[in-house]
Amino acid sequence: MEPKPETKRILVIQTASIGDVILVTPVLEKLHHAFPDSRIDLLIRAGFEGLFEQHPFLNALLLWDKKEKKYRKLFHLLRLIRSTRYNLVITAQRFASSGFLAVFSGAKTTVGFHKNPFSMFFSRSIKHNISKEGSQHETERNLALTGWIAGTSDARPRLYPGAAHYARTSPYKTHKFICIAPASLWFTKQYPEEQWIEFLSQTDPGLYVYLLGSASDKSLCERIRQQSKHPNTLNLAGMLSLLDSAALMQDAAMNFVNDSAPMHLGSAVNARLTVVYCSTVPEYGFGPLSEDSAVVQTSEKLSCRPCGLHGFTSCPEKHFRCAKTIPTTSLSGRI
Numbered sequence: 001m002e003p004k005p006e007t008k009r010i011l012v013i014q015t016a017s018i019g020d021v022i023l024v025t026p027v028l029e030k031l032h033h034a035f036p037d038s039r040i041d042l043l044i045r046a047g048f049e050g051l052f053e054q055h056p057f058l059n060a061l062l063l064w065d066k067k068e069k070k071y072r073k074l075f076h077l078l079r080l081i082r083s084t085r086y087n088l089v090i091t092a093q094r095f096a097s098s099g100f101l102a103v104f105s106g107a108k109t110t111v112g113f114h115k116n117p118f119s120m121f122f123s124r125s126i127k128h129n130i131s132k133e134g135s136q137h138e139t140e141r142n143l144a145l146t147g148w149i150a151g152t153s154d155a156r157p158r159l160y161p162g163a164a165h166y167a168r169t170s171p172y173k174t175h176k177f178i179c180i181a182p183a184s185l186w187f188t189k190q191y192p193e194e195q196w197i198e199f200l201s202q203t204d205p206g207l208y209v210y211l212l213g214s215a216s217d218k219s220l221c222e223r224i225r226q227q228s229k230h231p232n233t234l235n236l237a238g239m240l241s242l243l244d245s246a247a248l249m250q251d252a253a254m255n256f257v258n259d260s261a262p263m264h265l266g267s268a269v270n271a272r273l274t275v276v277y278c279s280t281v282p283e284y285g286f287g288p289l290s291e292d293s294a295v296v297q298t299s300e301k302l303s304c305r306p307c308g309l310h311g312f313t314s315c316p317e318k319h320f321r322c323a324k325t326i327p328t329t330s331l332s333g334r335i
Contacts, residue, residue, distance in 0.1 A: 034150035186311030188279035
């Protein structure tokens with residue numbers, strides 16, 4: 001039998017997008033339950049630390065600021081990692097930077113995916129396969145990184161809004177409400193603005209509607225609010241923290257989102273979700289994991305769909321039919 005590695009000090013690395021960071025949380029859950037006395041640290045991109053306020057299983061967050069002098073800061077992180085003397089380093093990211101940190105961390109045991117350019121130097125390399133014909137969910141792929149020492153577990157991501165987050169959002173919960181997060185980093189993953197407007201204009205005027213997003217989404221949300229003329233819609237873009245948004249979504253009658261970070265935020269608190277898929281497909285393994293969740297997508301057979309794993313800044317075929325052929329009535333039925 002293969003001896004288990006020392007797990008007194010564990011570092012998990014995922015410095016990609018918000019969604020990717022949320023999808024690595026089952027690894028934290030599994031490590032804590034398998035090794036409750038271990039110190040578990042997490043390295044993420046600076047700016048996402050709000051996801052883990054008072055997280056019950058984390059000892060410390062390490063932050064990589066990628067906005068400027070990113071590689072100088074990467075080497076600073078490496079010195080910090082080496083000084084901590086981790087026994088086990090797990091990288092859930094397939095980029096060279098995370099592989100570099102793992103390999104040169106000084107840890108006796110390093111684990112990562114086989115697609116990482118540094119995988120040949122890992123103690124253990126795990127297969128990571130994505131197929132548009134259908135494959136494991138990304139959370140299951142991430143859990144394979146720990147399955148050899150900690151077994152399997154529930155693959156749903158988890159975040160932990162605290163009392164302050166629920167208190168800040170409680171004034172919005174005095175009426176039945178839905179949330180809409182209309183934006184995405186990628187144009188081809190975003191349900192068109194005019195269709196969000198149409199959907200909202202047809203929504204029961206007595207229902208309260210909260211538009212969610214970052215500060216950069218505020219103008220989009222405001223156009224949707226004004227042009228829909230829905231009387232009980234409030235633009236909250238840029239006004240709530242990530243965990244505030246999760247606390248609000250958790251009690252919504254329904255949350256309408258794109259294939260984007262708010263979907264994963266909702267899954268992490270088991271919120272009700274309706275996810276609009278435009279250029280991407282759920283078969284890639286990044287879909288919603290809430291108990292009450294549904295995917296809405298075009299019924300038209302398009303040879304160009306999916307056009308990519310992450311989406312594009314514009315439709316490669318110039319018609320964007322993957323989004324424009326999704327009727328707003330397919331969303332209305334989920335309220």
